[in-house]
Amino acid sequence: MKRSELNKILQNAVLFLKDMNFKLPPFAYWSSEEWENKGNEYDEIRDNMLGWDITDFGSGNFYKIGLLLFTLRNGNLYNEKYKKPYAEKIMIVEEEQVTPFHFHRYKMEDIINRGGGNLLIQLYNSDENGKLKKGKVNVSIDGRNFKEDAGIVLKLSPGESICLSQGQYHKFWGEKGTGKTLVGEVSMVNDDKTDNHFLEQIGRFPEIEEDERPLYLLCNEYPKANDV
Numbered sequence: 001m002k003r004s005e006l007n008k009i010l011q012n013a014v015l016f017l018k019d020m021n022f023k024l025p026p027f028a029y030w031s032s033e034e035w036e037n038k039g040n041e042y043d044e045i046r047d048n049m050l051g052w053d054i055t056d057f058g059s060g061n062f063y064k065i066g067l068l069l070f071t072l073r074n075g076n077l078y079n080e081k082y083k084k085p086y087a088e089k090i091m092i093v094e095e096e097q098v099t100p101f102h103f104h105r106y107k108m109e110d111i112i113n114r115g116g117g118n119l120l121i122q123l124y125n126s127d128e129n130g131k132l133k134k135g136k137v138n139v140s141i142d143g144r145n146f147k148e149d150a151g152i153v154l155k156l157s158p159g160e161s162i163c164l165s166q167g168q169y170h171k172f173w174g175e176k177g178t179g180k181t182l183v184g185e186v187s188m189v190n191d192d193k194t195d196n197h198f199l200e201q202i203g204r205f206p207e208i209e210e211d212e213r214p215l216y217l218l219c220n221e222y223p224k225a226n227d228v
Contacts, residue, residue: 001062003212003214006218009054013068017090020115024072025072028052028070028216035222035223040225042225044082045222047082049192049219050071050074051070052068053219054066055204058202058203058206062097067093067097073087073088077106085188086186087185087188089184089185090182090183090185091184091185093183094174097174100171100202101169101170102171103167103169104196104197105167105194106189109164109187110185110186111170111172111183111185112184112185113157113160116178116180117181119175120155120172121153122153122170123154123168123169125137125169126167126168126197133150134150135150136148141162142160142161205218205220
């Protein structure tokens with residue numbers, strides 16, 4: 001992805017978050033120059049990959065297959081100094097913008113429609129080979145627990161949420177004609193390095209063509225404190 005494209009996505013995200021009256025922490029808006037002067041007291045942000053995260057999953061078309069996320073808080077499975085056993089994200093999902101089928105081996109999560117449009121989410125179980133499994137899936141929506149046929153597409157309107165268990169495949173996108181959706185995630189510790197299993201091979205973090213200066217750094221771009 002081009003840096004100019006990422007900057008435009010970030011600009012639009014800031015405007016949408018403002019419209020939704022959702023506030024981000026101050027570090028969301030630090031420039032790359034400001035990051036160069038941040039010491040070890042900010043290592044939790046660096047080590048746990050808090051902040052902006054934009055991916056097109058290797059599709060080359062962010063608005064067709066892609067997602068914007070901001071990780072607000074997170075623990076760390078590999079560093080004992082970070083004791084948080086939980087994580088929280090806010091995401092912006094465009095109309096018909098798909099996040100492809102995937103499941104998590106360790107993480108259980110709640111996906112919450114925080115406002116805007118409707119979120120559509122499709123569910124399958126995974127089999128022992130990591131493929132889609134036929135049969136029934138367990139569904140847990142706002143305290144209601146029931147079973148549906150695998151492949152069911154569920155609609156989450158603003159205020160509704162769904163709990164996703166480990167090993168449960170899910171794909172989601174914004175419903176056409178309802179506008180972009182503000183989506184929250186509350187979960188166990190998030191580990192993008194080893195815990196995500198996608199049905200098809202994809203790219204997670206984009207290669208960036210630097211055609212202009214970054215508006216804000218992404219969560220995998222922070223300079224280390226000992227580099228300043």
